[in-house]
Amino acid sequence: MSAVNEKKVAALEAVKYIKDGMVVGLGTGSTAFFMIEAIGEMVRNGLKIKAVATSDETEKLAKKLGISVITLAEAKRLDVTIDGADEVDGQFQLIKGGGGALLREKIVAHNSDFNIIIADSSKQVSRLGKFKLPIETIPFSTQLIIKELEEMNLHPVQRMLGADDYKTDENNDIVDIDIWKTDIKLTDLEHQLKSIPGIVETGLFLTSTDLVIIGKGAQAIIEKK
Numbered sequence: 001m002s003a004v005n006e007k008k009v010a011a012l013e014a015v016k017y018i019k020d021g022m023v024v025g026l027g028t029g030s031t032a033f034f035m036i037e038a039i040g041e042m043v044r045n046g047l048k049i050k051a052v053a054t055s056d057e058t059e060k061l062a063k064k065l066g067i068s069v070i071t072l073a074e075a076k077r078l079d080v081t082i083d084g085a086d087e088v089d090g091q092f093q094l095i096k097g098g099g100g101a102l103l104r105e106k107i108v109a110h111n112s113d114f115n116i117i118i119a120d121s122s123k124q125v126s127r128l129g130k131f132k133l134p135i136e137t138i139p140f141s142t143q144l145i146i147k148e149l150e151e152m153n154l155h156p157v158q159r160m161l162g163a164d165d166y167k168t169d170e171n172n173d174i175v176d177i178d179i180w181k182t183d184i185k186l187t188d189l190e191h192q193l194k195s196i197p198g199i200v201e202t203g204l205f206l207t208s209t210d211l212v213i214i215g216k217g218a219q220a221i222i223e224k225k
């Protein structure tokens with residue numbers, strides 16, 4: 001079965017966790033797309049929820065499908081968030097941000113009681129790092145951060161959109177780094193990166209995930225912590 005179908009299988013399993021009255025965090029990306037589509041259908045069939053979107057793209061799609069979108073401030077706290085990932089390891093640690101939405105995704109995950117990650121089977125890895133780790137930086141500081149990351153042997157590459165710098169929803173830059181060869185522990189790496197002024201967030205999600213649902217062929221494999 002193709003990765004696209006596996007994404008849909010995982011998404012359809014995840015939406016079973018959504019109940020009337022919940023405040024739901026909506027992730028971003030091609031896997032989250034199927035989850036948002038399914039929630040749209042559930043809402044048309046009478047489900048009553050409020051949602052917080054993790055990107056402008058997700059907000060637009062959710063509203064188009066008739067899902068009631070509120071701000072994080074209005075929500076205060078979320079019952080459940082469903083989101084995709086670029087890589088997930090056996091300890092439920094993730095790399096996210098391939099689509100540039102890591103900052104709002106991490107904020108929403110932090111404010112959710114329960115976080116479900118949905119993915120096709122290609123995203124499951126024994127060790128994180130084949131996927132380049134996205135780092136969100138303040139444009140004022142990006143070039144100097146790149147120099148600092150080069151000195152740390154993390155091979156930073158600023159993300160581009162054609163000839164222009166790629167910009168996030170918060171109008172920041174993304175720098176993708178290579179963590180595959182570093183022997184720094186992930187928790188230490190996260191701490192080191194976050195201590196550089198101008199790095200707003202990293203795509204390492206080390207402790208937020210409660211449940212992982214992997215589409216494997218036509219089956220949804222549910223992994224609990």
Ligand SMILES: O=C[C@H](O)[C@H](O)[C@H](O)COP(=O)(O)O
Pocket residue numbers: 027028029030031032083084085086096097098099100101102105
């Ligand atoms: O910034 C994007 C998000 O972190 C996505 O959830 C992640 O990149 C996975 O996206 P996809 O489901 O399209 O592979």
